[in-house]
Amino acid sequence: MTAAVATPAHTRSPQDARAVARAEGWRRRAPLLPALIFTIVVTQVPFLVTIWYSLRSRNLLRPESDLFVGFDNYVRIAQDATFRQAAANSVVITLGCVLVAMLLGILLALLLDRPFAGRGLARTLLITPFLLMPVASSVLWSVAMLNPTYGLLNWTLSLVGIPSVDWTSTYPVVSILMALVWQWTPFMMLLVLAGLQAQPRDVLEAAAMDGAGWWRTFVSITLPQLRRYIELGVLLGIIYVVNTFDQIYIMTAGGPGTESANLPFYIYQRAFLGFDIGQAAAMGVVVVIATIIVATLALRLIFRSFDVRE
Template identity: 35%
Template sequence: MATDHSRVAARFMISPAVLLLLGWMIIPLSMTIYFSFLNYNLLSPGMEEWIGFTNYEYFLTDPAFFAALGNTLLLVGGVLLITIVGGIGLALLLDQPMWGQGIVRILVIAPFFVMPTVSALVWKNMFMNPVNGLFAHAAKALGFAPFDFFAHAPLFSIIMIVAWQWLPFATLIMLTALQSLDQEQLEAAKMDGARKFNRFFHITLPHMSRAITVVILIQTIFLLSIFAEILVTTNGGPGYASTNITYLVYAQSLLQFDVGGGSAGGIVAVILANIVAFFLMRMIGKNLET
């Protein structure tokens, strides 16, 4: 619905964004691919040589890779599960008539404003520390031995921290979706004799499917590259117990200066992300139409 003149203008207007993103994607990515075939360490410059798939072999057969892959999936899946279920619950609660709804909403949203490094440090030291953390105090008060979260359940602890950060987002999306639900539909269901439980599963939940899709899509994008929380709490340890792919590649390239190995890892991460993206995009394609 437009003229040739406006179509030409449109192409002109869209090109800076497209070209920049294309450059951002293609230039570094092709360099990464090239490096991944080299024996290239920043500590020994000028010694680069072509070694084919050796870096990939090392990376993919390294037990650390499988640990990191599993951790990545657990991290993403765990946080998604907690935030979606918790988000729906919180949204249902916040949607009830109450006094001071606006303030409660701000309280609930607040964790989203906290930068990852801050929330990780605060949780690690002031809550989960086995000596002086609040949880330790609470355990002692109840007569239990304090639990050393990061020594015994590092990944679980990180999942909790990240879930706390993303719960506000999920809640907000769910709440917005909930508020757009046509009340007459619920009233019609009431007239048709559906009980509260059935109304939720047959009307409210299907109405929120789009919102759930959005939460999954956007959170997955961010959760796949969780980094700072791991860096400031566990440094990926103990061992590789809390290392995800992102952290593994970071450690390999910027801590061990193994550019070749790190690049191979980066490419593997890109491929894995593409697999996830493929399924996500298909899901959105179905759910985000219209």
């Protein structure tokens, strides 16, 4: 009897090698297919339905007006001044929150990276705002902090002779930004703190032995080390803050008028208050595409910095 002998890898033809590699790839991917199918069903199918609604003139108050109108909803969006204002508010709120929260997060992380009595308690207290529900933090800021009659901020300003201000009516966007920055600063602080604790101590000791001061060490060594963490925090902050809804709904309801409405809130108004499903769906499609473009560009910049460092 002759025993079967396995073909050595170096004697296989290129076609056989590709077939083996393809089979091995499918063997590794097979356990992930159920999760992939589930993700496609719960994300892409609703998005395709949204695209379909965006091409129709559908109003829940007038069922007979359900007609295919093509890109007419997108043309109306381009001509909608309120949509442009909501888009501008989204940019201001998102960038303002992310940049200010990141700056404060860096400062707090630098403080927490130094040993002092009660550091564990201070870290826990600083993390607490990020653990609160957005609705709870919105109520806290609207009622306890910014109330024109008995708010803590107006009471503090009255101590130096500044009259009370109705913040949510006079400065609605600033009020929303204060609540968002308070909630997102702990997240940025944790990311930066992780970067500070990951930097090699021998490099810092060498810089100190060479006579480098705190500022020179921070600019030349610490800040480049934190670049990846800062970029990741900014990217995640933009993705999440651009979808802000709770703070606007609780604190200002998009007002006065539509002065503080962002894109998610304006889409909510068109869909659930104006019952214009077609135009609301078109707005949603535009927002999703814009978010994907921004996230893709940001991810490319981050991965490019990784490749350069490697």
